[in-house]
Amino acid sequence: MNQNVRRVISAVALTSLAATMVACQNQQLGPAAGVPRTNVGANSVNNTRAPQSANAAAIDQAARSGLQAVPGEFIVKLKPGATAQAALSQGNVRSLNLQAKPLSSAQSGFVLMKASANGMGALRTNDAQALQALQSNPAVLYAEPNYIVKLNLPANVKQAPVQAAPGSFKPNDPMYAQQYAHQKTASEAGWAIEQGNKDLILAIVDTGVDGKHPDLAAKLLPGYNTVDDKPSGQSDGNGHGTHCAGIASAITNNGVGVAGYAPNVKILPVKVLSDSGSGSYASVAAGIVYAADNGAKVISMSLGGPSNSKVVEEAVKHALSKGAILIAAMGNDGNGSKSYPAAIAGVMAVGATDSADKLARFSQYGTWNSVTAPGVDILSSFPTHASDMPGVNYGSISGTSMATPAVAGLAALVRSKFPQLNAAQVKTHIEATSDDLGDPGYDIRFGFGRINVAKALSTAPGAVRR
Ligand SMILES: [Ca+2]
Numbered sequence: 099m100n101q102n103v104r105r106v107i108s109a110v111a112l113t114s115l116a117a118t119m120v121a122c123q124n125q126q127l128g129p130a131a132g133v134p135r136t137n138v139g140a141n142s143v144n145n146t147r148a149p150q151s152a153n154a155a156a157i158d159q160a161a162r163s164g165l166q167a168v169p170g171e172f173i174v175k176l177k178p179g180a181t182a183q184a185a186l187s188q189g190n191v192r193s194l195n196l197q198a199k200p201l202s203s204a205q206s207g208f209v210l211m212k213a214s215a216n217g218m219g220a221l222r223t224n225d226a227q228a229l230q231a232l233q234s235n236p237a238v239l240y241a242e243p244n245y246i247v248k249l250n251l252p253a254n255v256k257q258a259p260v261q262a263a264p265g266s267f268k269p270n271d272p273m274y275a276q277q278y279a280h281q282k283t284a285s286e287a288g289w290a291i292e293q294g295n296k297d298l299i300l301a302i303v304d305t306g307v308d309g310k311h312p313d314l315a316a317k318l319l320p321g322y323n324t325v326d327d328k329p330s331g332q333s334d335g336n337g338h339g340t341h342c343a344g345i346a347s348a349i350t351n352n353g354v355g356v357a358g359y360a361p362n363v364k365i366l367p368v369k370v371l372s373d374s375g376s377g378s379y380a381s382v383a384a385g386i387v388y389a390a391d392n393g394a395k396v397i398s399m400s401l402g403g404p405s406n407s408k409v410v411e412e413a414v415k416h417a418l419s420k421g422a423i424l425i426a427a428m429g430n431d432g433n434g435s436k437s438y439p440a441a442i443a444g445v446m447a448v449g450a451t452d453s454a455d456k457l458a459r460f461s462q463y464g465t466w467n468s469v470t471a472p473g474v475d476i477l478s479s480f481p482t483h484a485s486d487m488p489g490v491n492y493g494s495i496s497g498t499s500m501a502t503p504a505v506a507g508l509a510a511l512v513r514s515k516f517p518q519l520n521a522a523q524v525k526t527h528i529e530a531t532s533d534d535l536g537d538p539g540y541d542i543r544f545g546f547g548r549i550n551v552a553k554a555l556s557t558a559p560g561a562v563r564r
């Protein structure tokens with residue numbers, strides 16, 4: 099690892115700016131159960147992954163090298179009225195040969211500053227000095243490294259079959275019997291009440307979503323790729339995003355594959371992680387803003403990292419101001435450490451349980467934990483082509499990544515059934531109607547409990563308080 103980059107990270111850690119992000123995911127089911135997968139860079143044979151853009155390749159290379167930030171890249175918040183040109187022409191910054199581009203049209207004042215090709219060689223060994231020069235620049239409010247986001251792989255836990263509840267909406271999807279999560283969360287009784295508003299948009303902020311999947315294609319919006327700053331989000335060489343999309347909202351009762359929590363809502367695929375599962379804070383923040391600005395009322399983020407970032411915080415604030423509910427994974431390190439954006443104020447943080455309603459051993463815990471949902475051996479969609487997932491079309495993996503889109507799907511159903519509720523009220527309603535687990539009442543491991551779809555949709559908002 100570049101020593102200067104390491105110094106940047108540890109220095110900003112003291113000012114609680116530092117972070118690497120880690121998507122909170124998964125491992126495989128079946129004969130290889132118990133063997134953690136290292137999917138970053140472990141490309142499957144016959145993988146149809148398209149050649150990567152220079153930006154994605156640079157991020158992947160940095161991630162593979164163990165760097166915590168993309169070399170030569172900084173996210174800068176300009177002071178009100180200041181321009182990027184003004185910042186670039188000031189003192190020490192001028193000699194850095196940086197190029198600037200707006201992070202997103204909506205987040206006024208944020209720019210991504212990047213070393214130009216001919217300035218790169220010098221800058222890579224001087225990222226700490228470059229950051230310092232930016233931070234002391236009179237046009238700059240603050241600057242932080244462009245941290246790296248990547249996938250994380252907890253170990254496996256076995257699942258047990260669970261009986262279906264009688265007398266409710268039972269979908270005909272052939273793999274539904276293996277989706278134990280819906281029995282635990284009383285989805286069938288919930289679906290008899292509400293299956294989602296077809297105009298409601300649920301964003302999957304992840305590795306993209308396979309646009310050709312028979313259980314997803316018909317409900318996918320075009321979406322966007324913030325890794326490469328281009329349309330669309332309908333491509334997923336990794337598979338993680340396609341799996342999360344199926345959990346939240348696979349096309350249900352269509353005689354194909356699996357059922358999703360919110361059968362009728364639309365999915366907005368926002369690709370913020372590359373096909374290798376790596377991304378940067380710039381792409382995550384831009385993805386959150388894109389989702390909110392394109393009508394997403396639920397934003398599902400199965401990713402996270404150990405430190406906070408002002409740019410991601412501001413993106414979250416922007417999405418909250420647009421009325422979106424943001425839902426993020428607690429993380430898979432099995433300890434009480436914070437993961438962001440899950441620990442950012444206003445974000446609904448989700449832990450993972452198993453088929454016996456035990457806390458998944460990888461699920462992180464803490465006072466910011468809102469609820470839990472099944473996240474161990476979760477069957478859902480995989481891409482229709484080879485990817486980093488253990489299988490094609492459908493398969494099971496585990497992680498707080500898998501619990502998160504279940505809660506996102508429920509949030510979409512609650513917003514459809516009770517459109518008068520704002521985002522904070524939707525969160526409170528889901529918490530109040532969850533099934534208490536572990537120590538009586540709220541506890542840091544299960545939050546308010548494991549979600550219950552039937553209770554959430556059959557209980558009048560405000561009727562139950564915790
Ligand atoms: Ca289906």
Ligand SMILES: [Ca+2]
Nearest residue numbers: 535537538539
């Ligand atoms: Ca409890």
